Amino acid sequence: MTTRIMGGQTPRATTPATKPNEDKNVAEKVVHDVSDAINRAASGVTAELGSTVNDARSLASRALGLHSTAKGTVEQARKVRQDGFQAAFAQNKKDLFEYARQGTISPGALGAVKKGLAVAGLVTGAIDLPGRISTTAKDLRDAMRDGGTQAWNKVGGDVAGVGRSALYVAYGSLEVARDTQKLTAAYKAASSAFSAAAPEAMKSVVRSAATKAAVATIQGRSLADAAHYVTQAATTAAKETGSIAKAVTASANRAAARAALHTGGKAAAEAGLEAGARSATSSIARAAGRFAPGLNVAIAALDTASALSTLRDASASTGKKICSCMTAAGSTVSATNIPIASQLGAAVSIASGVVGGYFFPK
Amino acid sequence: MSRPKKKPGARASGDAAEDRLRAVFERSALVVSLAARDVELPEVQAPSTERLEVTVPRTADLTEDDLARRLQALARGYAQVRECAAGEAVQLGDEVCLDVLGYADGRLIPFSARVQMWTDLTPSPMLPGFFEGLVGVMVGEGTRLQVTLPADYPLERLRGARTTFLVDVCAARQVELPDMQSAAFIEALGRGPTIGAVIESIADELEAELADELWVEAQNLVIDELLRRADAKVSEEAVDEEIRRRWKDGEGRWLVKKRFSSDELQEALAGWLADPLTRADASRRLQASLVLRAIAVREKLQLTPERLERIIQIAGKPFGFAASDLGAALKGNPALAEQVTAMAFHLMALGHVMEKAKVLFEGAPAR
Numbered sequence: 125m126t127t128r129i130m131g132g133q134t135p136r137a138t139t140p141a142t143k144p145n146e147d148k149n150v151a152e153k154v155v156h157d158v159s160d161a162i163n164r165a166a167s168g169v170t171a172e173l174g175s176t177v178n179d180a181r182s183l184a185s186r187a188l189g190l191h192s193t194a195k196g197t198v199e200q201a202r203k204v205r206q207d208g209f210q211a212a213f214a215q216n217k218k219d220l221f222e223y224a225r226q227g228t229i230s231p232g233a234l235g236a237v238k239k240g241l242a243v244a245g246l247v248t249g250a251i252d253l254p255g256r257i258s259t260t261a262k263d264l265r266d267a268m269r270d271g272g273t274q275a276w277n278k279v280g281g282d283v284a285g286v287g288r289s290a291l292y293v294a295y296g297s298l299e300v301a302r303d304t305q306k307l308t309a310a311y312k313a314a315s316s317a318f319s320a321a322a323p324e325a326m327k328s329v330v331r332s333a334a335t336k337a338a339v340a341t342i343q344g345r346s347l348a349d350a351a352h353y354v355t356q357a358a359t360t361a362a363k364e365t366g367s368i369a370k371a372v373t374a375s376a377n378r379a380a381a382r383a384a385l386h387t388g389g390k391a392a393a394e395a396g397l398e399a400g401a402r403s404a405t406s407s408i409a410r411a412a413g414r415f416a417p418g419l420n421v422a423i424a425a426l427d428t429a430s431a432l433s434t435l436r437d438a439s440a441s442t443g444k445k446i447c448s449c450m451t452a453a454g455s456t457v458s459a460t461n462i463p464i465a466s467q468l469g470a471a472v473s474i475a476s477g478v479v480g481g482y483f484f485p486k
Numbered sequence: 487m488s489r490p491k492k493k494p495g496a497r498a499s500g501d502a503a504e505d506r507l508r509a510v511f512e513r514s515a516l517v518v519s520l521a522a523r524d525v526e527l528p529e530v531q532a533p534s535t536e537r538l539e540v541t542v543p544r545t546a547d548l549t550e551d552d553l554a555r556r557l558q559a560l561a562r563g564y565a566q567v568r569e570c571a572a573g574e575a576v577q578l579g580d581e582v583c584l585d586v587l588g589y590a591d592g593r594l595i596p597f598s599a600r601v602q603m604w605t606d607l608t609p610s611p612m613l614p615g616f617f618e619g620l621v622g623v624m625v626g627e628g629t630r631l632q633v634t635l636p637a638d639y640p641l642e643r644l645r646g647a648r649t650t651f652l653v654d655v656c657a658a659r660q661v662e663l664p665d666m667q668s669a670a671f672i673e674a675l676g677r678g679p680t681i682g683a684v685i686e687s688i689a690d691e692l693e694a695e696l697a698d699e700l701w702v703e704a705q706n707l708v709i710d711e712l713l714r715r716a717d718a719k720v721s722e723e724a725v726d727e728e729i730r731r732r733w734k735d736g737e738g739r740w741l742v743k744k745r746f747s748s749d750e751l752q753e754a755l756a757g758w759l760a761d762p763l764t765r766a767d768a769s770r771r772l773q774a775s776l777v778l779r780a781i782a783v784r785e786k787l788q789l790t791p792e793r794l795e796r797i798i799q800i801a802g803k804p805f806g807f808a809a810s811d812l813g814a815a816l817k818g819n820p821a822l823a824e825q826v827t828a829m830a831f832h833l834m835a836l837g838h839v840m841e842k843a844k845v846l847f848e849g850a851p852a853r
Contacts, residue, residue: 258628259585259652260744268589268650269750360667368550371689375548379696380849383542383704392845393837397800399701400833405804415605416612417588417598417649418641420763430736433602435805443815443822449805450798454829457705457836458774461731462724464527464828 401453404428427455525727527772532780533715535842540707542700544848548692556688561663564674570658572626580607582620583657587744590649594750596757601740602656611636620653628654704845705836709774712839716780720772726759728768733758778835787838789831797830797837 257264386395405428427448434440434448451461576582581604588598609617612635619631631651639645664671667681677687733755741754758764781787816823 257630257652259587259654261628261652262745262747262750264630264652265587265589265746265750268652269592269594269753368553368685371553371685372548372550375689375693376545376696377849379693380542380544380700380847381851382694382697383700384847384850386701392840392843394800396701396705396840397797397833397837398803399698400705401801402695402804403698403702415586415600415603416640417595417651418590418644420597420761420767426732426736431805441815441819443819445805446798446802446815447822447826450801450826450829452805453801454832456702457833458709458771459829459832460728460768460771460775461735462525462527462728462772462775464772464775464779 396457397453400456404431404449404452404456427461428452525724526721527724527776528718528720530716530718530773530776530780532784533712533777535712535781535839538708538711538839538842539844539846540704540711541846541848542704542707545696545700548689548696552692553685553688556692557666557684558663560675560684560688561666561671562661564664564671566662566664568660570625570660573624574658575622575624576607576620576655576658577660578607578618578621579661581605581659581661582607582655584620585654585656585744587652588649589651590644590647594754594757595644595649596754596761598651599737599741599754601743607658612639616651620655623653623655625655625658628652700847704843704847705840708839708843708845709777709836712777712781713770713773716773716777718773718776720769720776724772725765725768728772729758729764730755732768775832778832778839781839782831782835785838787835789827789834793834794827794830797833798826801830801833 259265383399386392431448431452434445440448451459570576570580584600584603584605586598586600586603588595605617607617607620613633614636616631616633619633620629623629629652631653633649633651635644635647635649637645639647672679672681672684675684677684737754737758738751741751746754816826
């Protein structure tokens with residue numbers, strides 16, 4: 125028996141769009157269409173995230189690269205209509221307006237305008253300057269994508285250092301029953317290969333949320349702990365203590381002894397949960413510091429990196445932050461992102477029953 | 487102020503703006519729709535949990551480098567930090583916040599997209615020329631870097647590859663670490679009167695973290711054994727959906743903001759979908775969750791409010807969240823509540839199995 129899991133929710137009722145555009149003036153049409161686009165995007169965001177309509181509109185506006193509020197966007201468009209582009213931006217960006225109007229810009233002014241845009245925070249504004257190098261420059265990206273022959277849909281044993289017999293040479297042939305152990309071995313082998321090639325890049329720096337530095341990292345003060353090098357000063361300081369040898373010798377056995385304290389029975393259940401959650405926080409920096417183009421960073425690391433991003437996002441709701449952290453904790457122990465438990469009608473009910481009552485008390 | 491006159495043949499600026507806005511919106515809708523797929527999941531027969539025994543291999547000893555790195559991380563909390571101004575050129579040793587896209591042979595390199603990535607501006611042998619090439623770039627500006635990956639790059643098919651990176655320097659900080667052997671620094675740390683005491687404290691902390699990792703490994707080994715017993719299979723479509731959702735929540739979301747076209751987004755997603763380790767991981771997760779669910783149903787486990795609160799309390803603690811926050815935060819938000827509950831259900835079922843399992847740790851004394 126199989127059960128279908130629906131991929132999306134029915135969008136909720138949307139905020140009504142602005143009045144139909146009866147005016148041929150382009151700016152009026154922009155006002156109408158922008159508001160309509162925001163409302164449609166907002167409905168999708170609301171459906172997806174379950175956020176309030178106001179939050180959704182704010183998110184949708186930002187996603188569209190517009191002002192943070194729909195009202196701000198409408199106001200900008202109105203100024204465009206009334207006064208032209210020049211009034212929508214600072215007056216000293218004259219050459220920028222010329223480009224906006226005519227598609228040309230004097231080369232001599234390009235550098236000054238670029239700096240001005242950066243200062244004004246319009247780096248990713250609605251108008252892209254010609255020749256500007258940025259990850260948002262689609263023409264540049266298109267130029268780098270032309271003429272390529274590499275098809276990333278090829279599947280092969282690309283993980284360095286792992287024997288062919290231990291790799292998934294074609295995902296169509298994967299059988300979990302046989303290859304589950306290989307998965308662990310493959311990941312470890314890939315990790316080892318990565319470490320061998322760039323040891324400084326792979327080493328975790330901040331692990332435990334118990335440390336002050338780790339807490340600061342999670343709160344966004346610093347991710348330098350994900351550095352790919354250790355300063356000479358730190359190494360010297362550590363060496364001169366005379367405690368290094370004692371500290372590192374047999375540390376693995378001591379760690380194992382600590383872990384073994386909690387084996388057996390109910391203690392094991394909570395010990396595992398606690399360990400997984402703590403490990404999730406510590407892998408945040410590890411994930412953030414690992415920049416290896418082409419190499420899978422592993423789903424658990426992605427979830428913890430996502431948690432970090434959400435925690436640092438001032439606009440994220442408390443509920444979203446908590447949810448991302450729970451996801452990260454579950455991810456370290458192989459949880460799926462698809463809520464199969466409830467959707468397959470098992471022991472959990474959201475809309476009714478004891479759990480529903482927890483979140484939606486009457 | 488009078489409206490500027492248009493030159494003949496010039497495109498109306500409003501049309502261009504309108505086109506851009508509409509295009510961005512369409513891309514946003516595309517990303518949302520990319521994850522909105524139906525997928526079939528099988529009912530799995532719950533495997534036996536009798537005589538469940540795993541032995542967790544001994545991990546490697548801590549190294550001098552581990553201790554030094556942690557000491558440096560602690561020192562970072564007491565560093566003198568100056569935020570670099572927009573338009574200021576970055577220098578080696580700065581901390582930089584980057585947006586990155588990597589291309590090889592005319593294609594976006596999978597897993598190369600980074601947004602708001604903080605890193606130190608120091609050379610790395612794995613990416614020769616990448617970090618060096620950023621020196622002098624102004625905060626708020628972007629640059630294009632050509633990097634030839636080394637012959638020992640971890641990914642075989644990229645070894646020796648000529649790659650191009652688009653990099654935005656979003657922010658930067660000038661950081662001056664304190665003297666890690668100074669009395670003032672040692673006193674501020676509050677971990678003992680001497681640097682030796684600090685190192686011992688660090689080693690103790692790292693050992694605790696190693697123990698946590700051993701427990702994570704123990705749980706995953708138990709899951710491996712359950713999967714072996716269950717022999718469950720999931721469809722490739724289900725694996726696609728698992729990967730697609732994660733891509734959407736992470737890289738996909740960022741790429742929409744980068745105004746990626748629909749074919750660019752498809753290319754980025756294709757890289758994830760094709761990666762063998764990503765597929766294996768996704769497949770394993772689905773099966774693990776299905777098997778644990780089946781066990782929970784067979785053994786009539788109930789996620790009561792008390793259990794839910796306890797799980798959230800434990801899982802949220804390292805992140806600084808308390809269970810009392812959750813109810814208020816998720817009231818009236820069914821989507822998030824469902825996700826949190828589903829994760830709690832997984833953790834509850836796994837905890838139930840771990841209670842029954844016998845776990846041995848190599849290197850631990852016999853009990």
